[in-house]
Each structure stands twice: as C-alpha cells, then as structure tokens.
Amino acid sequence: MELRWGLMADSFGLLLKGAILTLELTAVAVAMGIVIGLFMSLMRLSNVKILRGIAIAYIDFFRGTPLLVQIYMVYFAIPQLLQFQTPNNYQFIAGILALGLNSGAYVAEIFRAGIQSIDRGQTEAARSLGMTQAQAMRHVILPQAVKRVIPPLGNEFIALLKDSSLVSIIALQDLMYTGKLIVSRTLQPFVIYFEVALFYLAMTLILSRLVNYSERRLGVSDKR
C-alpha cells in the first residue's frame, strides 16, 4: 500500500488534542512527583528508622518494577482490592496516579543526591548559629540543592513525558492512543506513527530548552 502523506495534515488536529492530554497528564504527574519526591527524600535522610525504611521500600518498589505493571496495578488491581466502583474518568486518575507515584521515586533519589551534594560545613554553620535541623534544611540546604537538581530533574520530566505513552494501554486518549486509533482506521502506520514521533520530539525539545533556560536563570548567585 502506498504512503498517504496527506493524512499527516488530516490527523494533525486529533493528534494535537492527544498531545495536549499527554502534556496535562505529565504536568500533573510531575507536580505530584515533586511533592512525593521531596517528602520521600527527607524521610530517606531522616534519623528516624521507620521513616527511612518506608522511604527505601517505596523507592525500591517503584524503581524496581515496570511502569506498565504499576499502571495495571492502579487501574485494575486497586479497585478490586478496595472494592470500589470506578468512576467514568478513572483512566485519567489512574494514569496520573501511576505516573506520579512512579516519578516520585525517581525524584526522591534526585533530591537526595542534591541534598547530599551540599557541603557538610553548610549544615554545621547553620547549626552553630542555633538553627534547628529543619530550619537549616529549609533556609540553607534546600535552596542550594534546588539549583543543583534542576538538570537531572529536567531529564526526569522528559523521560516521564515519553513514558506517559504507556497509559495508552488503559485506553486513555493521549497522543499515543490517538495515533493507534487513527492507524486502525486508515491502515497507514508509517505516516501516522512518524507524525506521533514528531509530536513527542517537539515536546521534549521544548522542555529541554526550558530546563536549560531556568538553569541559567537560577545560576545567578552561584557561579562556581
């Protein structure tokens, strides 16, 4: 069968809609990942054994099992376990939940590395001035750590944007799912998947430029 390149223009609108859903999904999951990651990294570094244990178990589980399995767990297994009737938009909730929980584990390790990269002398100076551990963390360590984690955090978000294509498996109408749908109707896999790939590429390129820009902006007071 010949390649019908004209389909690229015809499917642009539909794929754009899918791409917007992909972006929304990733943005919410990223926000969730940052909140979870911050708490998990602080727990991971805590002196309290139980908190540390919970954080280690969480991080190990979500980094050590496939995202696809996690999506299935949230979408199919959790409703069975908790015996609840899934609402109509449960695909969307399950997709965000799975991506956010997964991302939280990776972000936790990024934050932990960032916090640990700050010189011990900084904590000692803050503590010697009478600050509590929490005050030192909030006013001295975290502001410096945030700058250092921006590049790896950016990479994590780009990875998450790409991994979000896995949610197409639970019929969530993201960019990938929309592409599959169009292919099944037109039988033009090359043209359509090529266009889908271009969409993902455009999004990741924009995202990586944004990361570079914010990295430069935040580097003002820290030129070393």
Place this chain on the structure above:
Amino acid sequence: MISVKNLHKNFGKLEVLRGIDCHIKEKEVVVIIGPSGSGKSTFLRCLNKLEDINAGEIIIDGIPLNSETNVNAIRREVGMVFQRFNLFPHKTALQNITLAPEVVRKTSKAEAEKIAMELLKKVGLEDKAHEYPDRLSGGQQQRVAIARALAMRPKIMLFDEPTSALDPEMVGEVLGVMKDLAREGMTMVVVTHEMGFAREVGDRVIFMDEGKIMEEGTPEQLFNNPQNPRTQAFLSKVL
C-alpha cells in the same frame, strides 16, 4: 563560663580525645596549639556539640550540654568561626548575617539588617553588604563569617583555625578583627597556628598532643619556658 571534665571522644576505634579537663573563665582568651591530629579542632567542635562526645561532661554558662533542646540553647550563646568560612553561597553578605537572627531569634528584618550593617562596619566591610560570597576574597569572607556569628550576640566565640585557609596577606585583617573582639572582652577559644597572635592576645595558651592537654600557662611561660618535652619539640619546629 566553660567547664569541661574528663572529656573523651572516639572516631570508631580511634581515640581522638583522651580525658580533657579544662575551665575557661568569662572574658578569657584561650589559644589552643598543637600538631595536626592532636585533637584540638575536635575539642573545639565538642564545645558546641558539632561532635557527639563519648564520655565526660561539658557545662557552658551553667547549662550542661546534653539534650537536643540544651544544644540549641547553647549554640545560640556560642558563636563559631570555621577554617573554610562556610558562608551561605546563595545569600549576600548582609543576608548571611541576618538569617539566623531572623529565623532563630525572630528579630524583625529591619532590626536584623541594622545590626548586620553595624557588624559589617565593625569588620570593615559595609561596602560589601550586597555582594555574594564568591565575589569576596578569603579574608573578606572570613570577616563576614565572624560578623555572622556575632549577630547572634554570643557570649563565647570559638575559632577553628580561622586563618589557615587564607593567603598570607589576608591573615592580618582577620587577626585584627579578632584582636578587637578580645579587647572588647569577648570570651574566646581559638585553635590556631598563629603563634604571634597567641603570644599577643592569649591570656592562656594550651598545648595539646595525642588527645590530651600536655601543658598550659600564660603565653610567656609556655613560649619562653616550656616544661614538657613535647611542647619543647613542637615549639622548636614552629617558632
């Protein structure tokens, strides 16, 4: 002011401090000298519990140094200056000084800045208030670090080799600030290799080696007429 009894400290199996007894009076300037690895920095760091101690007792200004609440109370009263300055790189000189008064003492921003400017003037750096640490020389950074410690209005100041990381031409400006402090009656404990400073400013000099106080006395006694052979050997190398 500071009372230390039978202080022991180990790093794993290594005994760093092996029974230190020491009393420091108000307004006294005590200079601790000794070879590297003698435990002098560790001793200083024990005084505001940057190191946990294994045995013994430390009482500062009547407060025993044990529980976490005591530690924070004591750290507010005890200022510390580090060999490597440890200024906060994301804050200007002024913000470095105002942070702890605002966060710990809940001083208003305006009041904290007023105090900070006075202190910067005292260390001769009021024109550098809005510079970030990486724009300052080592000597300037250390003077800001001293001002930062003073902003908490400490009763005692601890100096951990404050001039060891400085280029030679900057040592003088930092020692100058420390001399002013001593003259104003600050209680000070100084670990240093600057024998000239010890001789000129110290009320008492302590010689430490192998985790113990080997000898102590006035600068004249210790530098001119050391009794302990180890002190004699050390001084013959550094003087």
